[in-house]
Amino acid sequence: MSEQTLITLEDLSVSFDGAPAVKNISLTVSAGQVLALVGESGSGKSVTARSLLGLSGGQVSASELTICGRDARNLADSDWQKIRGNTISMILQDALMALDPLRPVGREIGDGLKEHSSLSKAQRVQRVHEVLASVNMPDPELRARQRSTELSGGMRQRALIAQALAGNPQVVIADEATTALDSQLTALVLAQLRALKEQGRGVLMISHDLAQVAHLADEIAVMRHGEIVESGPTAQVLNHPKHEYTRQLLQAVPSGVPRFAPLSITGAPRPSVPERQTPTGPLALSATNLSKSFGKHVAVEQVSFDLPQGKTLGLVGESGSGKTTTARMVLGLQKPDSGTVNLLGERFAPLHEPQRKQLRVHMGAIYQNPLGSFDPRYSVGQLLTDALSRGKSKRAAEYRVRVAELLEQVELSPGLLERNPRELSGGQRQRLAIARALAPKPSVLVLDEPVSALDVSIQATILDLLDQIQLETGTSYLFISHDLSVIEHMSDHVAVMHQGRIIEQGATASIFGSPQEQYTKKLLAAMPRLR
Known part of the structure; x- marks a missing residue:
């Protein structure tokens, strides 16, 4: 691995209206290296990444913020625009949202080249085809003429990577670039990031998935509440974690964990798999020769x-x-x-x-996006009452005891009854979705x-x-x-x-x-x- 340092951060802090989001963190990214920044939502990972692009939106301070040899602490917006795309770029998480559905992907990639290079129109078209081919996009000339909605999920993700690479940046930030992708698409994206490393680029990989990080990263920095709580070579951090939060993240990975063994830290050793009685009676559910066109x-x-x-x-x-x-x-x-x-x-x-x-x-159902399945007019209590009464009542007083039982069953506080689901965290919303599904037993x-x-x-x-x-x-x-x-x-x-x-x-x-x-x-x- 090259020893050339591409990114140096010392004592980076970012705040929003006086509230700190990132607190005095330091890290480096070298050429030919993948540094993984891991942690939960709200830990400060994306704010840190956006600070490297001049896009944090907050108040930024650092004793050193160097990008490919350039001091970036006091850059004007016009200077940041010259750096973004050519020197440092980002692969975003949601390709369908990140790509303009009204424009062909080739034009979207080409517009970035128009802004950051002196290439002629014909040269830009040629570069778009080259960069799409470099990420293994099938039939790149055709795909360049298509809009994102006409592409498969894998093709859209390839287009996002191509967009990030079009200006030949030295540093690429991958911000949760594999979230919600199936295993084969995930493998494709990880292979592309590995190729960037082998080309000698620096990669800052932002992820909460330690299994993916283990296969790609050279070093790991673990963030929590805006601070780096542990960092070091990947094998050291994963095999000999020092911080309790790192151990919590590692235990939470479900791969290889036996059935019914807990994933969240409980303070007790994992129990053996409990014995369950063999059910009697008819099958709970049986599907026979289902077809749909x-x-x-x-x-x-x-x-x-x-x-x-x-x-x-x-x-x-x-x-x-x-x-x-x-x-x-x-x-x-x-x-x-x-x-x-x-x-x-x-x-x-x-x-x-x-x-x-x-x-x-x-029969009940729990979906990926619970907020999208809730009536936005209803409070937590009204949603549960509606489910218990099968749509006949919204008056929680009539079902107070059963609502309390449901909240206790999914470990939600009774104090949330009057709250709107929009005010809840992602985990709380999913618990509410489970409670609603369990209401009719x-x-x-x-x-x-x-x-x-x-x-x-x-x-x-x-x-x-x-x-x-x-x-x-x-x-x-x-x-x-x-x-x-x-x-x-x-x-x-x-x-x-x-x-x-x-x-x-x-x-x-x-x-x-x-x-x-x-x-x-x-x-x-x-x-x-x-x-």
Whole structure:
């Protein structure tokens, strides 16, 4: 690795209206090095990164802030504009939001070159094609003419990386560039970041995923509450953590952790897996030959699976494999073209809603974005009361005892009853979503990416909570996720979807230990592991 230092920060502090967000942190990034900045949301990672681009929006001070040999402490906006893109650039988290849906991606990349280079129009077009090809974009000339909405998730992420590389910067910041991507897209992005390192660029990788960091970073700096609490070579920090917060982050990674063993720190050693009685009676849920097409596109084809009572079936596959369409048919939100769903031994789909009204209470759902599923007019108490009364009442006093029980079950304070969900943290909102789903005491919960947008430590507490609820109530889970480490930890059985079909299913240990299908092997090979 080159010894050339590209970024030097000494005593960086950033505040907003007097409130400190980053407090006296110091770090360096060298050529050919990946420095990972890890920590939860609100720890100061992104504020630190944006300070390196002159975009923090706060009051910045530092005893040294050097970018590729240039003192950046008192740069004018016009000087920052010359540095951004050419010297230092950023790969953002959400490609669909970061790219303009009204313009072809080639023009969006080219506009940055127009601002920062003296290339002619023809030369800019050629450079756009070159940089798209460099990130393995298939048919770059065609993709340059397409808008972001016409590209797949992987192609959009490639376009974002190409945009960051167009000006040939020496330093690239990757700010949660793999969040919510499936394992194969994640592997693609990590490979691109590794290529940048091998080209001799400096990479500042911002992530809460220590499994990914372990495979890419040379050094790690752990941030909490605006401060770096621990730093050092990757192997040292991951294998011999010194700070309690670092140990908490490491324990929260679900990869390789046995079923029902807690992920959040409890102060006690991990217990052995509890024994559960074998359920008797009909299956909690059974899908038989479900199929669904949209026009000429076959989204789901001949999908069948069984979910026993008190168990969890993990449904995995890359984006577009048909997982969510399957979930919507199971929930009765989308009518299958063919096939059936039985709930507790009785037909549930494809009946009309009035015919399955009595069964509806036994089925619940938890989604990736809980705020999007809440009525914005309702308080916490009104949401739970609405669920308990099945839409007949919003007066919490009538259901005070049961509402209190639900809040206690998901470990939320009664003081939140009058709050609007917009005022809650991400973890609190997901707990509220779980409480609402549990209100009618369902036998089956369909969980569609319930933790993909959460930090690893908050994710750990939610997964532990779901385990606890299942052990206490015997609720069955259909758990849908692109995160294989979560599926491995949470599932008794796994079904693997590819191009609308279930290609392999079986016990979790069997699928993860001895996969039979080539596609499953490919998915597992792309899965970053910490343990």
